[in-house]
Amino acid sequence: MKALKTVGRRPRRLDAEAKVLGELVYPSDRCLEGMLWVEVVRSAHPHARIESVDTSAAAAVAGVVCVLTAKDVPGENAFGIQIQDMPVLCHDRVRYMGDAVALVAAESRAAAREAVARVRVDYEVLEPIIDPEQAMQPDAPALHPGGNILHRGHFQKGDVEVGFKKSAVIIERAYQVPMMDHAYLETEAGVSYYDDSGSLTVESCGQYVYRDQTQIARALGLPLEKVRVTAPYTGGAFGGKDEITVQIHLALVTYHTKRPAKMVLSRDESIVSHTKRHPARMWYKTGASKSGKLLAVWCRLVSDTGAYASLGGPVLNLMMEHCAGPYLVPNVSVDGFAVYTNNGFSGAFRGFGCTQACVAIESQMDLMARALRRDPLAFRRDNVLHKGDRAALDYEMKTKVGAEATIRAAGRGKLYRTRGKFKRDRSEHTRSMAPYIKRGVGVASQMQGLGLGVGLPDYAEVELNFSPDGAVTVRASTSELGQGAYTAYAQMAAECMGVPLEKVRVVGADTKTTPDSGTTTASRTTYAVGNAILMAAGKLRAELDKRAVGLEGISVRETFHLPVADVKLGDGLPHLLYSYGTHVALVEVNTLTGEIAVLAVEAYLDGGRVIFRTGFEGQSEGGVAQGIGYALFEEVLFDRGRFLNTNFDTYILPTSMDVPADIRTVPVEVKEDTGPYGAKGVSETCMVGVTPAILNALHDAIGVRFTRLPVRAEDVLRAVLERRR
Amino acid sequence: MKITVRLQINGAEARFEVDSTERLVDTLREKAGLTGTKVGCGIGECGACSVLLDGKVVSACLVLTAQVDGAKVATVEGLGKAGELSDLQGAFVREGAIQCGYCTPGMLMAAEAILARYRRPTTEQIRKGISGNLCRCTGYAKIVSAIRKTAGRRAIQRSGR
Numbered sequence: 051m052k053a054l055k056t057v058g059r060r061p062r063r064l065d066a067e068a069k070v071l072g073e074l075v076y077p078s079d080r081c082l083e084g085m086l087w088v089e090v091v092r093s094a095h096p097h098a099r100i101e102s103v104d105t106s107a108a109a110a111v112a113g114v115v116c117v118l119t120a121k122d123v124p125g126e127n128a129f130g131i132q133i134q135d136m137p138v139l140c141h142d143r144v145r146y147m148g149d150a151v152a153l154v155a156a157e158s159r160a161a162a163r164e165a166v167a168r169v170r171v172d173y174e175v176l177e178p179i180i181d182p183e184q185a186m187q188p189d190a191p192a193l194h195p196g197g198n199i200l201h202r203g204h205f206q207k208g209d210v211e212v213g214f215k216k217s218a219v220i221i222e223r224a225y226q227v228p229m230m231d232h233a234y235l236e237t238e239a240g241v242s243y244y245d246d247s248g249s250l251t252v253e254s255c256g257q258y259v260y261r262d263q264t265q266i267a268r269a270l271g272l273p274l275e276k277v278r279v280t281a282p283y284t285g286g287a288f289g290g291k292d293e294i295t296v297q298i299h300l301a302l303v304t305y306h307t308k309r310p311a312k313m314v315l316s317r318d319e320s321i322v323s324h325t326k327r328h329p330a331r332m333w334y335k336t337g338a339s340k341s342g343k344l345l346a347v348w349c350r351l352v353s354d355t356g357a358y359a360s361l362g363g364p365v366l367n368l369m370m371e372h373c374a375g376p377y378l379v380p381n382v383s384v385d386g387f388a389v390y391t392n393n394g395f396s397g398a399f400r401g402f403g404c405t406q407a408c409v410a411i412e413s414q415m416d417l418m419a420r421a422l423r424r425d426p427l428a429f430r431r432d433n434v435l436h437k438g439d440r441a442a443l444d445y446e447m448k449t450k451v452g453a454e455a456t457i458r459a460a461g462r463g464k465l466y467r468t469r470g471k472f473k474r475d476r477s478e479h480t481r482s483m484a485p486y487i488k489r490g491v492g493v494a495s496q497m498q499g500l501g502l503g504v505g506l507p508d509y510a511e512v513e514l515n516f517s518p519d520g521a522v523t524v525r526a527s528t529s530e531l532g533q534g535a536y537t538a539y540a541q542m543a544a545e546c547m548g549v550p551l552e553k554v555r556v557v558g559a560d561t562k563t564t565p566d567s568g569t570t571t572a573s574r575t576t577y578a579v580g581n582a583i584l585m586a587a588g589k590l591r592a593e594l595d596k597r598a599v600g601l602e603g604i605s606v607r608e609t610f611h612l613p614v615a616d617v618k619l620g621d622g623l624p625h626l627l628y629s630y631g632t633h634v635a636l637v638e639v640n641t642l643t644g645e646i647a648v649l650a651v652e653a654y655l656d657g658g659r660v661i662f663r664t665g666f667e668g669q670s671e672g673g674v675a676q677g678i679g680y681a682l683f684e685e686v687l688f689d690r691g692r693f694l695n696t697n698f699d700t701y702i703l704p705t706s707m708d709v710p711a712d713i714r715t716v717p718v719e720v721k722e723d724t725g726p727y728g729a730k731g732v733s734e735t736c737m738v739g740v741t742p743a744i745l746n747a748l749h750d751a752i753g754v755r756f757t758r759l760p761v762r763a764e765d766v767l768r769a770v771l772e773r774r775r
Numbered sequence: 776m777k778i779t780v781r782l783q784i785n786g787a788e789a790r791f792e793v794d795s796t797e798r799l800v801d802t803l804r805e806k807a808g809l810t811g812t813k814v815g816c817g818i819g820e821c822g823a824c825s826v827l828l829d830g831k832v833v834s835a836c837l838v839l840t841a842q843v844d845g846a847k848v849a850t851v852e853g854l855g856k857a858g859e860l861s862d863l864q865g866a867f868v869r870e871g872a873i874q875c876g877y878c879t880p881g882m883l884m885a886a887e888a889i890l891a892r893y894r895r896p897t898t899e900q901i902r903k904g905i906s907g908n909l910c911r912c913t914g915y916a917k918i919v920s921a922i923r924k925t926a927g928r929r930a931i932q933r934s935g936r
Contacts (some may be wrong), residue, residue, distance in 0.1 A: 062868050069876030070864040072811020072851035076877065079810035233911050235815045235823055235877040285813070285877030286911050317816045532875025532912045664871035664917075671914030672874065698820035698909065706902040706915040713916050 056544045056551050057727050060664045063537045064556060065283070065530060076285050077255045078239035082310035085241065086115055088296075088303050089162040089313075091152040091169045092323065093144035096180075096392040096691025097193075098173035100142055100151065107168040108154055113161030115307055117169065118153040122306060125271030129294050131261065131397075132621070135194055136358040138269050138298050144173070145193055146357035146395050147693055148323030155303045155311060178691035182331075182354045182389035193357065193390040200355050201363035201388040203370050203620060207444040210335075213346025213381030217337025219421040225334065225410040226758040228685035229354075230327035232399055233703055236285020237320040242300035243310035249562070250277050252301050255284035257292040258569040259527050263561045265294050266301045277301070282558040287531040288676075289398030292571055293325050293360045318696040325360050325397030326686060328353040328388075330369070332410040338418045344433045346381040347374045347442065349410070353396070353403075355388045360397035362388040364506075367623040368403030368499060374442035375411040376453035376497040376630060377433045382442045392691040398571060400676065401738045404498050409759065412494040412742030416749060426746065427466060430495050430632075431457045441624065445617045449627050452656030452720035456632040457495055459654040459718050465491060465634045472636050472650075473750075486642045489649075492746025495632040498735040501574045501612045503622030508612040510578035511565035514543065514586040516594065517603035522547050522554045524583060526567040528575045529559045533733050534665030535575045541661055542580045542726055546587040565607055573629060573731030574612070576661055580726030582610035613724055627722065629730050630656040633677075633739035637747040644767030648678050648744060650712040657732030658722040670715035670736040677740020679704045682760050778841045784809070785853030793840045800824045800835035803850060811851035811880045815909065822908030825881035826850050832888035834907075849887070851880035863887065863925045870921040874912030882908045886922045895930050898923065 068074040105117040120127055120141030127141065128134040140149050152169050156162035179185045185198040192198055214220055240254030250272065256262045259279040267277045284291060296313040303311040315323065330353040337346040351369050355362030366388040373384045399405070419429040434454045439447050460466055469491040476484040502508040513525040524543050530536045540554040547554075557564055567579050585608035593604050615626045636650040653670045660666045683702040687694040695701045715736075721728030741759070749755050754769040777792040784807060791806055803809045803826070812835055815823035819834040826835045827849035855861040860868065863886055873879050882905060889896055889904035896904065901922045902915070910918065 060871070063871070063873060065876065066868040066873050067857065067860065069873050069879050070851075070860060070867050070883065071855060071857060072809075072880045073857070074876060075810070076813075078814070079804075081805075081810075233909075235821060235875065235909065235911055236813065237815075284875070286875040288911075314814075317818075532877075534874065668871050668874055668913055668917060671916045672910075672912045673914070675914035676911070697818055698816045699818055703909050703911065705906045705909065706919065707906045709915050711898050711902065711916060711919060713914060 054545060056541045057661050058659065058663060061537060061541060061551050063534055064540055065536065074283060076236055076283060077253060078236055078314045080241040080253060080312065082241055082243055085310040085312045086155040086157065086303060086307060087159040087162045088299060088311050089154050089166045090150045090299060091154065091166050093147055093149040093151060094171065095144060095173055095175050096147055096178040097176040098144050099176060100140060100144065101172040101174055103152060104170040105152060107170065108165035111161055111165040111168060113157040114165045115155050115157065117165065118302060118306060123269060123302065125269045127269065129265045129269060129298060130359050131293055131361055132363060133359040146392055147691065148395060150299065153299055153303060155307060178392040180391055180393055180691055182352050182391055185389050185391050186387060198390045199387060200359050200390055201366050203367065203386045205370060205384050205443045206382065207442060208381035210346040210348045210381045210383040214337045216339060217345045218340035219418055220335065220337040221414055221417045221421065222335045223414065223757050225332040225413065227330050227406050227409055228759055229329040229394060229396065230399065230680055230684050231321050231686055231701055232288040232290030234286030234288060234290060237315040237317055238291065238295035238324060239314040240296050240300050241310060241312045242304040244304065244308065245278060250301055250304060252297050253280045254297050255291050256281045256297060257287050257529055257531065257571055259559050259561050260566045262294060262297050266298050269298045270301055270305055278562045280560040281529045283530050288400045289402065289571060290324050292398040292569065295324055321696040321701065322693050325395055327399035328355060328362065328365055328396040328406065330406045332406065334410050334414050336414045336418060338422060342422050342424050342429055342432055344377055344379045347379045348383045349373050351384065351386040353388045354391050354393055356391055356393050356395040358395050360395065362396060364622045365403040367620045369407045371443055371499060371624050372404040372407045372497060373411060375408065375415065376435050376495055378435050378439045379442055393688055394686065394693065401734050404496065405738050408494065408496045408738045409742050413745055413755065413757065416746040417755065426493055427457055427461050443619055443624060445615060445624050450720050450722060452630040452718055453495060453497060455720055456630050456654040456656050456718045459716055460493060460632040460634050460652065463634060463652045465636055465650055465652045466493065486640060488639045488641055488751040489636065490747040490749065490751025491634065491636050492743045492750055493632060493634050494739040494742035494746060496735060496739040497628040497630050498573060498738060499625030500577060500627040500629055500731050501572055501625060503625045504614040504618045506622050508568060509609055510567040510582045511607060511609040512567055512579055512582040512586055513565050513605055513607045514583065514590050515603050515605040516590055516599060518599045518601060520549060520553055522549055523557060524554065525557045525564040526579050527559050527564040528567045528570040528579060531570060533669060534662050537665060538576045538662040539579055539583060542583050543587065546584055573734045576729050577725055577731050578610055578612055580729055582608050584726050585610055627730060629732055629735040631735040631739050633743040635743040635747045637744060637751055639748065639751045639766060641752065641770045644763035646682055646761065646763065646766060648710050650710050651740065652714045652716065653736060654716045654718050655732050655736055656718040656720045657735065658725045658730035659719050659728035660717045661727065661729050666717060666732055667715045669733050671713050673737030674713050674740050675704050675709045676737045678709060678744065680759060681741040681744040685760050780840050780844045783847045785849060791840060795841050797840045798836055799838040799840045799843065802840040803835060809850050809852050813877055813880060822885060823878055823881045825884040825908060827884055827888060830891065832885050851883055854883060862928055866921040866925045870917045872913060872917040872921040878908060878910040882910065882918055889922060890926055890929065896926050
């Protein structure tokens with residue numbers, strides 16, 4: 051194969067200069083002549099019936115242009131990626147604190163906020179449903195017409211009872227993982243206006259402009275072509291901007307007032323209103339033979355999807371799909387439930403169900419290795435899946451499986467190989483403190499489905515233009531959330547068109563000027579858009595051979611359809627392609643104070659061939675930070691459906707002091723045959739294994755198994771004191 | 776009641792008529808048109824609105840414009856220009872210290888404050904110096920490295936003089 055010139059290198063990000071200059075215009079920076087500020091009246095209760103809404107006092111506030119309620123929604127008053135069960139504006143009932151009851155549009159933000167406080171809503175307060183187990187009972191009050199179970203699944207492979215009978219070691223534990231906020235630094239924001247052609251245009255922060263367009267058009271009763279959505283750049287998303295946030299509300303105001311409008315959610319409003327990572331309870335029973343072979347995995351997974359569906363069903367499906375990790379298990383039984391409650395509202399978040407399951411199965415793997423007195427990495431390696439094996443849900447793994455390669459690479463790494471030395475080191479501490487310091491090293495492996503999975507439309511169309519001056523323009527509708535995908539697209543386009551990177555421009559996320567490239571989710575964009583770029587480049591080169599480049603250049607379009615598994619077990623279930631990873635973490639515990647410090651993390655990631663090396667490392671390092679947050683800090687807290695921590699003073703994110711300076715990312719480049727230049731994706735697998743690696747390192751350090759996240763200093767201290775007793 | 780406030784923003788004199796409750800970040804973004812300074816939390820926790828106020832790094836969401844009449848304000852827009860990035864901006868670009876970029880302007884201002892305070896900051900001093908600036912994308916490692924390398928380059932320049 052010809053040596054690659056651009057792919058696999060470390061170019062500067064295409065958007066880097068604009069970002070360091072403060073010149074890149076984010077949705078929250080947009081400002082339009084004569085625009086109205088839009089604010090939302092949100093529910094005062096986690097669960098209530100709306101008796102009446104009186105907007106007269108609000109409408110009388112100076113500067114208020116309109117106050118809109120459910121009756122002002124001209125189309126279908128419902129949205130949702132999969133099931134449209136969420137009202138644009140609630141008319142009879144509210145199901146969580148983020149529910150929108152009315153919109154205020156005013157000449158200034160201050161006037162809009164004042165008017166919000168004057169909208170009078172009379173409620174009949176209902177008992178909130180806060181416990182998923184109770185919500186599943188047949189006599190529980192139903193939050194939706196179909197009852198409180200949004201989705202359930204049962205899968206079986208072999209016979210777990212037989213597996214447990216043969217097992218020398220059986221481990222049973224229950225795990226609880228919290229609701230997590232995406233905490234992107236830019237809250238949901240956007241502007242709306244009628245463009246010159248009369249299209250109702252929404253410039254916003256979403257992750258899939260074509261689906262946003264559909265959802266806006268449906269709610270407003272407009273034909274698709276009358277709605278334009280753009281979302282090229284936003285200040286982080288991580289899945290939390292996949293569902294509609296501000297888009298329909300903005301469109302509604304412009305539709306009624308014919309004026310430009312702007313919305314920027316406050317942080318509190320952002321945390322209360324957008325989707326979250328599903329909190330879950332997971333009961334696991336796993337068994338292995340004396341010789342260290344996994345024999346059975348039984349689990350029951352209950353995810354709290356909150357008030358509305360969003361992607362709660364598919365998230366549960368992925369939780370079930372990944373319930374046994376990247377391991378070959380002859381006997382599996384999994385039951386999953388996604389349940390409606392009044393606890394906020396959950397949906398897509400980096401890892402998408404794998405994150406939760408990985409915490410449980412990787413803890414089980416560690417406990418089994420301990421019980422068998424086996425090396426935890428060797429135990430994983432001996433049970434790892436290979437191509438041709440049958441996965442937990444009993445389908446064949448038909449593409450290359452890099453799990454073993456990541457485990458072996460981790461074993462060769464400095465942290466694991468010389469873990470004894472790292473664990474003994476007390477050089478940073480005084481002699482009097484040293485006895486109270488404990489260190490541990492933990493590992494975790496995982497796999498992560500790439501793409502939307504079987505049964506869901508999953509394709510990417512791109513347009514390539516070659517202009518007379520030799521410049522190449524890539525048009526794709528995915529968004530640049532920070533992950534660096536546009537740079538990877540440009541690298542691939544430069545490589546296959548044989549032009550320098552400086553000659554490539556990427557135009558993104560606009561329903562008017564870019565073709566439908568699918569969602570910016572599921573670790574899919576480098577793979578999917580990359581493949582479409584390669585196809586289009588082939589066509590473009592053929593065109594260039596045939597005819598001269600005119601003044602407008604030559605444009606071609608191609609669509610890549612993601613290959614999928616040949617069995618369908620559910621929506622998005624299973625996948626054909628997976629990314630793999632093994633993480634190693636070194637933690638230090640101060641047993642006097644309970645403080646935990648993550649000192650170093652090594653990430654061995656198989657995302658196929660790396661296209662944009664700096665971006666790959668950046669994803670990994672950011673994934674480590676989020677994995678630390680999930681393990682040690684982050685939890686959205688509720689009191690009977692009411693949010694308790696809605697800003698960064700009480701919802702704690704990892705700072706530069708909490709993330710180790712020492713993060714080592716090692717790409718394990720198992721080239722994917724169907725990938726562009728052998729690439730897959732890495733943006734989820736880079737985070738998921740971090741959390742259980744930390745839990746396993748904590749166990750190694752102080753001999754305590756934590757089964758509830760986040761593990762806080764007080765939890766450590768309590769556990770240490772209990773052990774001393 | 777409106778209050779007249781004079782500020783020197785990135786070296787240029789400016790005059791604003793503000794309400795007593797107007798935040799400096801809103802004056803900068805909405806009146807001066809300097810949207811490089813961001814708002815992430817509104818309560819001084821995230822650092823996205825970090826600017827230098829008379830050389831000291833502050834959260835512009837916690838400063839009332841009326842309180843700082845006569846002050847010098849430095850924002851990201853004053854650091855460099857297209858094609859003429861400052862050394863620090865260049866280091867952020869080269870190191871890959873940017874992802875979504877929303878924390879970047881505030882992070883750059885916090886970094887300038889660190890570089891003004893220490894001639895050769897240690898990794899720990901840098902980590903501490905940016906601990907008031909949240910980044911959700913990068914994991915901080917490349918940001919720390921960009922600041923460290925800039926400090927090194929500035930030290931060499933100083934000694935060369």
